[in-house]
Amino acid sequence: FAALGLMVAAGVGCGVLIGSGGSFLSLVLFLIYLGGMLVVFAYSAALAAEPFPEAWGSRSVMGYVLVYLLGVMLMGGLFWGGWHEGSWAVIDEMKEFSVLRGDVGGVAMMYSFGGMMLVICA
Known part of the structure; x- marks a missing residue:
């Protein structure tokens, strides 16, 4: 149940971000978090199954x-x-409608x- 609790906590945190107006950011963070959990699971499964693991x-x-x-x-x-030349821009307070x-x-x-x-x- 610990993995389910982590997913629920991440979902609630992303819900707070959605409430603050960052809908796309919360979706990206949630997908990154779930992808990280998937990578850790795959790595641990592969490491446990390898008969002669290589050391650092x-x-x-x-x-x-x-x-x-x-x-x-x-x-x-x-x-x-x-x-960095074109990467700085004003956000949500532009002079014209967007x-x-x-x-x-x-x-x-x-x-x-x-x-x-x-x-x-x-």
């Missing part, structure tokens, strides 16, 4: 970690310059300016 100190694991960190640094250096709320407009801005990084990370 073994050479093969350290090789994978170094290749991953090198790739992250390379992609970070490639996309670092100019990422049909979008701030959280939905922020998602559109994230996909437009960070689309290539999103494709690389996915």
Whole structure:
């Protein structure tokens, strides 16, 4: 019942966010939370089923970690310059009428300016 209690508590917290006006943000946070629980469950099930698990100190694991960190640094250096220039905008207090709320407009801005990084990370 502990996992059910965590899901109910997350649902109530997202309901509070919906009451405050952040409908899209609460949906995204709830899906991220449930996805995190799914990842932890899958990892623990895979680790329990593996007959010869690799440790962090073994050479093969350290090789994978170094290749991953090198790739992250390379992609970070490639996309670092100019990422913040168009990402700041006034939300919900615009001078003209808008049909979008701030959280939905922020998602559109994230996909437009960070689309290539999103494709690389996915």
